[in-house]
Amino acid sequence: MTDTDTADASTSAPAQIPLVDYLVLDDGEPHLVAHECTSCGARFFDHRNGCASCFATEFTIVPVANEGTLRTFTIVAFAAPGIPVPFVAGVVDCDGTSVRANVVNTEPDPEHITVGMPVHLTTFPIGDDANGTAAIGFGYEPTGAVTP
Ligand SMILES: [Zn+2]
Numbered sequence: 001m002t003d004t005d006t007a008d009a010s011t012s013a014p015a016q017i018p019l020v021d022y023l024v025l026d027d028g029e030p031h032l033v034a035h036e037c038t039s040c041g042a043r044f045f046d047h048r049n050g051c052a053s054c055f056a057t058e059f060t061i062v063p064v065a066n067e068g069t070l071r072t073f074t075i076v077a078f079a080a081p082g083i084p085v086p087f088v089a090g091v092v093d094c095d096g097t098s099v100r101a102n103v104v105n106t107e108p109d110p111e112h113i114t115v116g117m118p119v120h121l122t123t124f125p126i127g128d129d130a131n132g133t134a135a136i137g138f139g140y141e142p143t144g145a146v147t148p
Contacts, residue, residue, distance in 0.1 A: 016134040019126055020045075023138050024063075030123045030138070032064040034097055043097045066121040068094035068140060073115070075108055088113055092140050094121075104139035118143040 018025050022033050022045045034043040039056035043064075050057050073090035088103040090113075104122065106112045119140035126135040 016125070016136050019135050019137040023123070023136065025123070025136055029066065030136075031066055031121065032094075032099065032138070033061050034064050035059040036062040045099075064097045064099065065095035067143065068092040068099065068119055068121075070103065070113070070115060070117045070119050070140070071098070073103060073113055075110070075113075090140065092119055099140075102139040103141070105141035112142070 016025060024031055024033055032045070034045055035048060036043045036059060037051040037054065037056050038058040038060055040051060040054040042051055042053040043062070044052070044059075048059070051059075069092065071091045071093045073088050075086050076089050077086045079085050079087070086108040088106075088108045090101060090103045092099045092101060103113055103119065104124070120143045121138060122141045123136050123138045126137045128134050
């Protein structure tokens with residue numbers, strides 16, 4: 001979250017803003033974007049000056065697939081005050097790109113969550129700021145899960 005000069009408040013604020021800058025909300029379906037090394041193809045979500053794999057310094061922004069496979073997960077039972085538990089922290093393989101995210105919209109137990117299960121990107125509001133702008137977070141929910 002960056003501080004902006006309140007003098008710029010006249011510019012129309014978006015109704016919602018992504019919680020992380022690699023979540024794109026205003027270009028079709030919500031999706032993630034990654035910095036892809038133009039030399040070796042390694043992908044990173046944070047901004048880097050050099051590739052951790054090959055030390056090249058050129059990156060392009062690429063969209064990340066919304067469909068993925070849950071590679072590993074942890075059911076988190078203890079967290080900082082104010083954070084509801086349990087929740088599921090996972091790593092999702094999205095067509096070759098590893099994404100750390102929570103698994104949401106399912107029961108947080110081993111009966112409902114398994115390694116290798118298909119998941120897809122979903123977004124949800126985290127909360128509103130003083131101007132009523134909604135912060136949007138993301139997670140992955142089981143694909144094909146039907147919740148009545
Ligand atoms: Zn590289």
